[in-house]
Every structure is written in structure tokens, then in C-alpha cells.
Amino acid sequence: MGILLDDGLVMASDSRTNAGVDHISAFPKMRIWEKPGERLIVLLSAGNLAITQAVAAELEDRIRLSDGKKRRKGSTMETVPGMTAAARLVGEAVRRVHAHDAEALEQHGADFNATFILGGQIKGGPMRLFLIYSAGNYIEAGPLTPFFQIGETKYGKPILDRVITPETPLPEAVKCALVSFDSTMRSNLSVGMPLDVLVAKRDAMATHHRRVIAEDDAYMMDLRAEWGEGVRALFGRLVDPELEG
């Protein structure tokens, strides 16, 4: 998920990938292009791992190729002048992968399924957050919709809906992201630890805080236990309905 706040940006992802319950493995779903003080771009991915890795490879290849041949046309994630142009770069990469792979996938009955959250800030421009679809088009977060989720979104959405506003402070937003992931991980085995969390303050164009949260993370363990006990206690305090016959 990505959360765009007055104070900055919170990006969080899990790292579990599954191709059936007997083929579960861990892959990072967060990619970062950063030059502190100049640019911070963070890309999260969900969907078919082969597609999302191919999209990331497209973006990286572009950087490598442009390093070799200085005169190569077009910008890369390291040179793109603004966040909207960065979202377009990702969208174009998705479309190139689609052109290359979609027909073969269809022959095997597989959908072309990949979505991305792109957040960050480039010097001279505002901090922005985008959701990029499989078709390569995108939407942008705003004050009325300050967060995006991709992948398994539903179990963890109610707490985000209840808590997150643009005024939410960064630590509280991280806490909310973790509680949201807790609900999702309890209900869907294909979402799992470690979690990857990045926090960036507005106008710093740099990572403020980065944390990989593993199963034995003390803060996360306490949070999960207190939230679970608290929810059950709160539920217990609510008045039962009268079931008159």
C-alpha cells in the first residue's frame, strides 16, 4: 500500500509470492530509485511475478543502456524530470511487456495481471502517489483518497478507511499500515512476512526511515497481540442484542 499524507509518504509491501500453495516464496515487491535531496521514487508491485519482474527489468535496462550510450533518447527513473513522467515511464514499460508476453499468457489461460503503486518526489515538483493498472494507465491519489492498495486489498481496507486522513501523522500511518497487513495476513496465507516499510518526509527527496519487519520483530509482535486482544475486548464490551422469541 501507499499512503500520501501532509507530512510525507508511507510505502509498505509484503514479500510473499505464491503460485499455488505448494510454491510459496519471498520476493521483494518494493523498488527504490533514490538520490538524496534530488529524487526519491518508490515502486510497489502486485500480480503475476513474471510480469512485475519484467516491468522492473525494463526500467533497469533503460538505466543501464542510457549509461552506456549517452545519446540514447528518453529519460529513465534516474533522470525523469517529474513524478507524472515517472508514472508514464512505468506505464510504458508495462505496455512493452504486454506487447511481448500477453498473447503467450493468453494461450495458457493466464491473465495479464500486474498493478503498481508509484510514490515519491523529484526536486522542484510535489510529492505524488499513483496507482498504475495492467493497461499502463494510472490514477493519482488526492486528499479525498489518500491511500492506494494493490494485491489482496479487502481484508485490510476497513482500518485504513476508518483511520487515514491527509492529516494523519507518519508514525500513526505506519502503525495503521501494519494493523492493516495483520488483518490481511490472518485471512490470506498468500500475504506474509517480511514486510517492507519505507517512510519519506515531504520535500526531503530522501528515505527517512526504512524497515524490514520479520516474523520475530518485537514491535510487530506486540502490535498484533495488543490489537487482537483489544478488538476482542472491545467486541465483548458491546451490548448483546436481545433475541426475544
Added chain:
Amino acid sequence: MGILLDDGLVMASDSRTNAGVDHISAFPKMRIWEKPGERLIVLLSAGNLAITQAVAAELEDRIRLSDGKKRRKGSTMETVPGMTAAARLVGEAVRRVHAHDAEALEQHGADFNATFILGGQIKGGPMRLFLIYSAGNYIEAGPLTPFFQIGETKYGKPILDRVITPETPLPEAVKCALVSFDSTMRSNLSVGMPLDVLVAKRDAMATHHRRVIAEDDAYMMDLRAEWGEGVRALFGRLVDPELEG
């Protein structure tokens, strides 16, 4: 949703149907065949309204036809000797509707989408709860899986996962069902009031409590407000993470 407990059965449904956001209407999704002391069978439906209504019509027609011609073969929801046979009757009705409609639906790019929860008890047999799929086959709830949901299941599942066990008392299970619906209704506009709740005690073979909960239901309004405030207060009490740079 349907919840099978040591004390009895809780069945609850919303009543909103949508065919696009400009075509939302209310239809009951709960059907009851009851002869107090002898049988109580409750059927909930989700999915394509035309299909679920056709399945219900199949079941009702069977009763009407058997009233007219006494010698008609096969049992109906009013005569079937046990709950498993009742689940089979529903599954057969789904298959007859499939045989009749699936091809035409496919020509219009629509899936044959209809699922059912069947709960109840018939004298001489145990109280049982089934989930019946579009294919007409079914699974049964047990102590490890005491509840089923159909339709928009995910938003409201975490609280059921946290609270419901076979030992949960009936009033608490109704409360949990309502909190679960609250989360779903907040996140998905296609789920809406009024809610339809039925409670049956084990071995009574009769409805113990039935309640239609509309927007202005005082208990539900209090429950939603207290739960919402309680969740936010609980969240606020959790320790924020330290975001050291």
C-alpha cells in the same frame, strides 16, 4: 452468512442487489421453509439475481406441483427427510437452471454466478449448515469452520475469524454478524440495509428470533457508532512505531 454454533444457528443477509451503480434495488436473499417442531430450512443466496431467483422458483414450483399431483416423484423442501437431502435438492435446482440459462449467459459474456448457504434442522436429524456452489456441489460446516459467507465476504471476515467458535453464545454471534456487515457496508456500496437476521435454537426445529434491521434500527445505530469509536480509540492507544532516520 450462516453460523453454526453449539446453541444453534444464526443466518443473516443483506438485501441489496446491484446491476451497476445506477441500478440498485432491494430484494430478500433469505428464504425459509418452516413447520415448527418438525423442520426449519433457511436458504441464503448471493450472485446473479436472475439465477438465484430462478433457483428459488424451481424449489417453490416443486412444492406447488407436488401439492397438485400427489403422486409426483421426489421430495420438496417441505417433505425432504434430512438436511443433506435438502442441500442436494438445492444443488439439483442450480443444475437445472444452469442447463437452461448458462449458454445464453455465456453468449452475453456473463458468468453463471450463484452461491447459497443452506442451514437448518429436520426432526430426527442434526442441525447442519452447507455452502452450495454454482456447480451444485456443496461443503458442510464443522467445528473447525463454524461459519460460511457468500457474496462480498472479505471486508467482514476478520472479525468473524477473531470471534466465532462453536461455543459462541447466540446473542454474541448475532452481534458479530452485525459488526461484520458494518465493515462490509462501509467498504462496499453494493451491500446495504435492511439486514435480515434469523436465529434458531438447536433441536427446536423453529425460528427463535427474526429481525429485519433497517437504517434507523436503534440497536444497530448504537452498535455501529460504538464499534467505530471503539476501534479508533483502540488504534489510538497502540504504541506508535519509532521512525528513527
